[in-house]
Amino acid sequence: MNNRTYNAITAPYGLWMAVFIVAPLAIVAYYALTDAAGHFSLENITQLSLYTDTIFRSVWFGLVATILCLVTAYPLAYIFSKTKASTQTVLVMLIMIPMWMNFILRTYAIMVLFEDTGIINHFLQSIGLSPLHLINTSGAVIFGMVYNYVPFMVLPLYTTMTKLDYKYIEAGRDLGANGFQIFKDVMIPLTKPGIISGVTMVFVPSVSTFYISQKLGGGRYTLIGDVIEMQFQTAYNYHLGASISLLLMVFILVCLAVMNRFGDAEEGMVV
Amino acid sequence: MKENVIITLKDICVAFDGETILNNLNLDIKDGEFVTILGPSGCGKTTTLRIIAGFQEPDSGEVIFDNQVMNGVPAHKRRVNTIFQRYALFPHLNVYENIAFGLRLKKMKEDAIQAKVKEMLALVDLRGFERRSIDSLSGGQQQRVAIARALAVDPEVLLLDEPLGALDLKLRKDMQVELKNIQQRLGITFIYVTHDQEEALSMSDKVIVMDGGEIQHIGTPEDIYNEPANAFVADFIGESNILDGIMLSDCRVRFSGHDFDCVDKGFALNEPVDVVVRPEDVDICAPEDGMLTGVITSVTFKGLHYEIIVDINDFKWMIQTTDYSAEGETIGILIKPDEIHIMKKSKYSGEFGDYSSFSDEMDYISNAELDITDLDDITEVDEDE
Numbered sequence: 227m228n229n230r231t232y233n234a235i236t237a238p239y240g241l242w243m244a245v246f247i248v249a250p251l252a253i254v255a256y257y258a259l260t261d262a263a264g265h266f267s268l269e270n271i272t273q274l275s276l277y278t279d280t281i282f283r284s285v286w287f288g289l290v291a292t293i294l295c296l297v298t299a300y301p302l303a304y305i306f307s308k309t310k311a312s313t314q315t316v317l318v319m320l321i322m323i324p325m326w327m328n329f330i331l332r333t334y335a336i337m338v339l340f341e342d343t344g345i346i347n348h349f350l351q352s353i354g355l356s357p358l359h360l361i362n363t364s365g366a367v368i369f370g371m372v373y374n375y376v377p378f379m380v381l382p383l384y385t386t387m388t389k390l391d392y393k394y395i396e397a398g399r400d401l402g403a404n405g406f407q408i409f410k411d412v413m414i415p416l417t418k419p420g421i422i423s424g425v426t427m428v429f430v431p432s433v434s435t436f437y438i439s440q441k442l443g444g445g446r447y448t449l450i451g452d453v454i455e456m457q458f459q460t461a462y463n464y465h466l467g468a469s470i471s472l473l474l475m476v477f478i479l480v481c482l483a484v485m486n487r488f489g490d491a492e493e494g495m496v497v
Numbered sequence: 498m499k500e501n502v503i504i505t506l507k508d509i510c511v512a513f514d515g516e517t518i519l520n521n522l523n524l525d526i527k528d529g530e531f532v533t534i535l536g537p538s539g540c541g542k543t544t545t546l547r548i549i550a551g552f553q554e555p556d557s558g559e560v561i562f563d564n565q566v567m568n569g570v571p572a573h574k575r576r577v578n579t580i581f582q583r584y585a586l587f588p589h590l591n592v593y594e595n596i597a598f599g600l601r602l603k604k605m606k607e608d609a610i611q612a613k614v615k616e617m618l619a620l621v622d623l624r625g626f627e628r629r630s631i632d633s634l635s636g637g638q639q640q641r642v643a644i645a646r647a648l649a650v651d652p653e654v655l656l657l658d659e660p661l662g663a664l665d666l667k668l669r670k671d672m673q674v675e676l677k678n679i680q681q682r683l684g685i686t687f688i689y690v691t692h693d694q695e696e697a698l699s700m701s702d703k704v705i706v707m708d709g710g711e712i713q714h715i716g717t718p719e720d721i722y723n724e725p726a727n728a729f730v731a732d733f734i735g736e737s738n739i740l741d742g743i744m745l746s747d748c749r750v751r752f753s754g755h756d757f758d759c760v761d762k763g764f765a766l767n768e769p770v771d772v773v774v775r776p777e778d779v780d781i782c783a784p785e786d787g788m789l790t791g792v793i794t795s796v797t798f799k800g801l802h803y804e805i806i807v808d809i810n811d812f813k814w815m816i817q818t819t820d821y822s823a824e825g826e827t828i829g830i831l832i833k834p835d836e837i838h839i840m841k842k843s844k845y846s847g848e849f850g851d852y853s854s855f856s857d858e859m860d861y862i863s864n865a866e867l868d869i870t871d872l873d874d875i876t877e878v879d880e881d882e
Binding site for chain 1: 550551552571572573574578579581583585586587588589590598599602603646647650
């Protein structure tokens with residue numbers, strides 16, 4: 227391929243990135259660092275301290291949801307990878323199908339299930355048990371996150387596990403490792419790329435999620451995503467909204483950087 | 498070599514999806530022996546090794562180590578270690594950590610581990626490679642790390658599953674010598690699986706020839722070469738001309754229309770037998786002096802000798818000779834009595850030993866195909882577990 231064709235092919239992508247990625251980022255940064263009159267100002271940044279609780283809660287919820295996703299998805303992905311090839315296709319489809327349904331619809335469905343007079347409580351009462359208060363709890367919010375994001379954990383884990391050569395597990399056994407040691411010293415390190423990409427793909431949207439907390443938390447567990455939405459939708463304070471977005475972005479970047487470091491560090495474990 | 502039996506396989510049967518892999522296998526392995534299980538792909542040799550290692554349970558039969566039945570004992574509790582076909586070195590660990598893996602599981606102290614790893618690296622001639630990553634090693638170096646890793650945990654028996662298959666010829670020869678040296682120095686039992694007959698002959702104390710899930714012949718390399726048990730063994734180990742013959746009496750056999758003196762006894766009168774004559778044991782002479790005469794149909798120069806195909810009474814013989822003869826020439830052949838080996842008829846009779854369709858290329862093609870089936874075998878086993 228000569229240079230001319232190469233340029234012709236890459237040009238549209240370059241344009242796309244400039245218009246839809248670089249420019250919006252620049253606009254966010256601009257809003258975050260200016261006041262209503264358009265003058266440079268750090269006011270929006272200092273105002274962030276008002277939201278310390280919300281930020282902390284978002285990170286905490288995101289962390290819990292990510293861990294729950296990992297714990298649920300890891301064995302599931304392993305089971306998937308051990309079944310016949312034809313079964314695997316079906317199982318992966320079953321994981322993906324809910325993702326094709328609208329996110330808002332799925333969250334509404336959980337509401338209907340969890341409500342005090344919802345399906346779960348209806349069922350509990352019909353078999354003579356006392357109803358549970360499920361909706362508007364932090365548990366419900368985290369459940370909503372796990373439910374929505376678990377496929378993003380399953381798929382990368384499943385992909386690395388199908389590529390895992392069973393010989394390594396046999397080699398570990400051969401050298402005297404029991405089931406737990408195989409899991410800890412062979413499985414986990416060899417599936418680490420899947421773990422890292424799964425954690426990234428769940429943690430990032432969990433931390434910045436909105437709507438789930440509004441519908442399942444009854445407004446009691448405002449998350450950082452909700453605050454951002456509020457600034458744009460109801461408070462019309464684009465500057466503050468942009469500065470929170472910027473903070474979130476920086477925070478996520480830092481998290482990813484740390485995680486990637488963690489991923490590399492183990493590679494050449496020290497003697 | 499000590500005389501006590503360390504591993505016994507008793508009446509082992511294995512089948513996958515109704516297909517018999519091992520059929521009533523019985524085997525004793527002595528302490529300190531270098532035993533090679535030799536056979537074509539799909540003969541059940543890898544399965545035999547996996548049963549000893551504990552990666553697979555036989556459908557029936559007993560696996561006995563030192564008079565103790567080991568059926569049901571998982572691999573990590575058996576005092577045997579395996580060197581895998583493609584080494585299976587852990588890619589996330591460096592050379593040091595790979596070798597230390599088994600030692601850490603034994604909860605050894607760090608300084609003891611360090612000493613052991615160092616000793617092992619010296620044994621396989623890889624001093625100073627501790628911090629290298631597995632990816633940065635050549636095939637031969639990875640092979641050495643795999644040997645070091647398996648030997649570090651002091652196994653009583655080392656199982657080697659075609660360990661040299663991925664190396665080029667020159668390196669393979671070097672490693673053969675080295676493996677044999679290591680085995681002799683450490684005095685532990687090696688059970689070595691290969692489809693390479695030359696490898697088996699040059700390294701082993703004892704060779705077990707397998708085909709179709711059954712043992713065809715157990716013996717020293719000299720035994721299986723000089724006195725093959727049946728047509729399969731004769732053909733698989735080296736080159737053989739295998740002819741139909743009739744025993745006229747003790748030490749007298751008729752084949753190819755001529756009566757020969759031989760040294761084999763104990764057959765029934767006029768019993769049909771298979772007669773094996775190795776290509777290098779045939780002497781060429783003038784047609785009028787020959788016991789048999791034939792026309793040369795092809796001549797191939799092989800370096801050490803010429804390989805000629807001779808049509809004698811419609812049977813194509815392979816003869817290896819250092820004297821050049823031209824294609825189309827008529828020659829006579831002489832065979833000494835002790836160079837004729839008589840075998841009982843078996844299910845393999847008539848299948849092997851005629852060079853009428855002989856070609857190096859065909860040999861090569863059919864081998865490669867069989868390798869694929871071998872890989873399939875392994876995946877099947879994986880699903881099983």
